[in-house]
Amino acid sequence: MENEDKLNRIVESRMKLKARFEEKMKLTPSVADDAPKGSGKLNRHGMPSIPIGQTATIKWPVLDLGYQPNIPLDRWRLTIDGAVDNPVRLSWKELMELPQTKDTSDFHCVTTWSKLDMHWKGISLLDIAALVHPKDTATHIMCYGYDTYTTNISLEEALKPDVLLVHTFEGQPLPIEHGGPLRMITPQLYAWKGSKWIKRIEFLTEDKPVFWEDRGYSNTAYPWRNDRYSE
Numbered sequence: 001m002e003n004e005d006k007l008n009r010i011v012e013s014r015m016k017l018k019a020r021f022e023e024k025m026k027l028t029p030s031v032a033d034d035a036p037k038g039s040g041k042l043n044r045h046g047m048p049s050i051p052i053g054q055t056a057t058i059k060w061p062v063l064d065l066g067y068q069p070n071i072p073l074d075r076w077r078l079t080i081d082g083a084v085d086n087p088v089r090l091s092w093k094e095l096m097e098l099p100q101t102k103d104t105s106d107f108h109c110v111t112t113w114s115k116l117d118m119h120w121k122g123i124s125l126l127d128i129a130a131l132v133h134p135k136d137t138a139t140h141i142m143c144y145g146y147d148t149y150t151t152n153i154s155l156e157e158a159l160k161p162d163v164l165l166v167h168t169f170e171g172q173p174l175p176i177e178h179g180g181p182l183r184m185i186t187p188q189l190y191a192w193k194g195s196k197w198i199k200r201i202e203f204l205t206e207d208k209p210v211f212w213e214d215r216g217y218s219n220t221a222y223p224w225r226n227d228r229y230s231e
C-alpha cells in the first residue's frame with residue numbers, strides 16, 4: 001500500500017514536470033532543428049541516424065578515466081539531492097521498486113563512433129525527478145560517478161523520455177566496464193553527458209560546466225550540429 005501511494009505520487013509529479021518543461025523542451029536542438037546534420041534513415045526522434053562526422057560501430061568501445069570502480073550491490077547507494085523538496089538516498093532494492101522503463105536508443109561518442117539500436121532497461125530520469133520534486137528554481141543537474149567523474153545537463157534535456165539510469169543492456173546486467181551497476185544514458189546528446197557508475201545526482205539552480213566541459217568540450221554537446229568543442 002505504501003509503495004502504491006509512492007507510485008501514485010510519482011505519476012502525478014511526473015505529469016506536472018512534463019507540463020513545466022514542455023515549452024523549453026520544444027526549443028532544444030533535437031526537437032527544434034529543421035535541418036539536423038547527418039546521414040542514414042531517420043531515427044526514432046526524427047533525426048538522421050548517423051550524426052555528422054560519426055561512424056557506426058558494432059563493438060562497444062570503453063571510454064573512462066582509467067579506473068573502473070566495482071561497487072557491490074549491498075553497498076551501492078544513489079544520492080539525489082540539491083534543489084529538491086524530497087532528497088533521497090536509494091539502496092539497490094529501493095531503486096528497483098521504482099517504475100522500470102525499457103527503451104531502444106543510439107549512443108554517440110564525441111570521438112566519432114556511434115552505436116545504434118541498443119536495448120536498455122532502467123529508471124527514467126523523469127521518474128527520479130518526480131520522486132524528489134525539484135524546486136521551481138531548479139534548472140540543471142550535476143551527475144557524479146564513483147570514479148570521480150562529473151557532468152552537467154539542463155533539465156529540458158535530462159527530462160526527455162529516453163534519458164535513463166540503466167542497469168540492464170540486451171537483457172543482461174550492465175557490465176562494469178560500461179558503468180554497471182548503474183549509469184545514465186543521453187541518446188540525444190554526446191555520450192559523455194551520461195555518467196557511468198553514477199552515485200549522485202544534484203539538482204542545481206544554475207548551470208555549472210565541469211570535467212569535459214572545462215577541458216574544451218562543448219557545454220551543449222548536440223550531435224546533429226557537430227557541437228563537439230567550445231568556441
Ligand SMILES: Nc1nc2c(c(=O)[nH]1)N[C@H]1C(S)=C(S)[C@@H](COP(=O)(O)O)O[C@H]1N2
Pocket residue numbers: 060061062063064065066108109110145146147149177178179191192193194195196197198
Ligand atoms: N563516470 C564516468 N562516466 C563516463 C565517462 C567516464 O570516464 N567516467 N566517460 C564518458 C564518455 S567520454 C563516454 S563516450 C561514455 C562511454 O561509455 P562506454 O565506456 O560505456 O562506451 O561514458 C561517459 N561517461
Ligand SMILES: [Mo]
Pocket residue numbers: 063109110111191192
Ligand atoms: Mo566520449
